[in-house]
Amino acid sequence: RQVLQVHLSPGLHQLGSVSWQLALCLLFIFTIVYFSIWKGVKTSGKVVWVTATFPYLVLLVLLVRGATLPGAWRGVIFYLKPDWGKLLSTTVWVDAAAQIFFSLGPGDALLTSSVNCLTSFLSGFVIFTVLGYMAEMRQQDVSTVAKD
Numbered sequence: 316r317q318v319l320q321v322h323l324s325p326g327l328h329q330l331g332s333v334s335w336q337l338a339l340c341l342l343f344i345f346t347i348v349y350f351s352i353w354k355g356v357k358t359s360g361k362v363v364w365v366t367a368t369f370p371y372l373v374l375l376v377l378l379v380r381g382a383t384l385p386g387a388w389r390g391v392i393f394y395l396k397p398d399w400g401k402l403l404s405t406t407v408w409v410d411a412a413a414q415i416f417f418s419l420g421p422g423d424a425l426l427t428s429s430v431n432c433l434t435s436f437l438s439g440f441v442i443f444t445v446l447g448y449m450a451e452m453r454q455q456d457v458s459t460v461a462k463d
Contacts (some may be wrong), residue, residue, distance in 0.1 A: 382442055393457040
């Protein structure tokens with residue numbers, strides 16, 4: 316809400332002024348991209364290593380932080396306990412197949428699919444620890460908080 320400030324706009328016809336925080340972040344990212352490709356292919360390989368591993372580092376930090384919150388285990392239990400009624404729905408399986416299909420590209424399909432699935436599984440833990448905490452703070456069920 317604070318980042319996009321959508322609540323300050325009456326609609327798409329009046330978007331408001333440029334947020335200086337977002338403009339500064341965009342300038343920072345463009346500067347990083349410029350200097351990462353400035354020296355050519357030699358340095359871009361190092362940049363790929365950082366950009367490929369940094370999201371996993373962030374996920375692990377968020378997982379540790381989420382796991383330390385009160386009520387986080389309520390979210391983890393909700394995440395790991397299957398809803399058999401939804402698993403029988405074809406929509407769930409079509410969405411899962413679409414995620415795997417769009418993650419594939421040139422290269423080892425088995426490795427890419429496995430990394431994608433494990434990343435999604437790890438991300439689920441991060442998300443549902445926070446949802447468990449939100450449910451604990453609101454004194455509601457996790458399924459109610461997840462719909463908000």
